[in-house]
Amino acid sequence: MRAFVAEKTEDGVTRGLREDFELDGEGDVVVDVEYSSVNYKDGLATIAKGQVARISPLVPGIDLAGVTADGRAVLAHGYDLGVSHHGGYAEQARVPSQWLVPLPEGLSARQAMALGTAGYTAARCVIALEAAGLKPGDGPVLVTGASGGVGSTAVDILAARGYEVVASSGKDPDWLRSLGAAEVISREEAAGDASRPMEKSRWAGAVDCVGGATLAGVVRSLQYGAAVTACGNTGGIKLDTTVLPFILRGVSLLGVDSVQTPIEARRETWARLATDLRPPHLDDTITREIALDELETALDAVLKGELQGRTIVKVG
Ligand code: NDP
Structure with a gap:
């Protein structure tokens, strides 16, 4: 074959x-x-x-x-x-x-792979953030590595659910706006100022596909009680942070894995990708x-x- x-x-x-x-x-x-x-x-x-x-x-x-x-x-x-x-x-x-x-009913094989591992991972991130308490109206939700597979489907899913999405990207901002991003910021802005232990309280939640200095910057800029899901490492595997955002702002770092998810949770997530978590674009x-x-x-x-x-x- x-x-x-x-x-x-x-x-x-x-x-x-x-x-x-x-x-x-x-x-x-x-x-x-x-x-x-x-x-x-x-x-x-x-x-x-x-x-x-x-x-x-x-x-x-x-x-x-x-x-x-x-x-x-x-x-x-x-x-x-x-x-x-x-x-x-x-x-x-x-x-x-x-x-x-x-x-799932309503998804063709083509659409299932348009989602694929990336769309599935984006859905797991949204599910994890909402389980941690995030809801539309809480404030801006950042997606890093936003033009990639996980990032773009996360932008699309979150925007369709009524979140104010801020996309961080090194690529075409207009394309990300067409998916529903309210604002597009640079990779550098998302990574922030690494010399400071905490930065301006900004994100009500975040989906991080990049890791490294970017994830560290996101942790420093989460609002009080907010969470970020860590699912990717295109920007590096090291995470250089202090404990201050965790102990002074009560923020959470939520790991997301798509590889070993038990099959029942996996099937439920796919059923939601065909319905309420379906990215419209x-x-x-x-x-x-x-x-x-x-x-x-x-x-x-x-x-x-x-x-x-x-x-x-x-x-x-
Ligand atoms: P893509 O290559 O489609 O997207 C990655 C994006 O990251 C790029 O489009 C770019 O976005 C950004 N990027 C690339 N290089 C750098 C860099 N040096 N510094 C900062 N940003 C960079 O990959 P996927 O969306 O498929 O996957 C994203 C990440 O998530 C990968 O690390 C992948 O391994 C991981 N992943 C993990 C899963 C899990 O189970 N935990 C499942 C699926 C993916 P832009 O130009 O917009 O900034």
């Missing part, structure tokens, strides 16, 4: 399309893959220093949507998919049934479609932080 494969060599990693790849690996269900998508982690899985791929050769693709042999429309993401288990960049995938999420503004043979360029672009919105891959 046709598959995009990454394989370790002595010099690094070779990547490319193969026409005759044989599907192997564990899993009781074979899925005819219709769509997959491009996530930052997929980029990492195809480079030597990415430290993400656990097998070689590997079919990357940490998410997929398609149809099982008995005709069920399903999606899968996370767990070992595209990391230590062949993923979505092939015409077929063999996966354990306990990883499968039935495609998913089909028109956010999503771009590519073919398997355009993957290499897209994977390079995601690693450079150059992609805007979501890039989906038409597989079958």
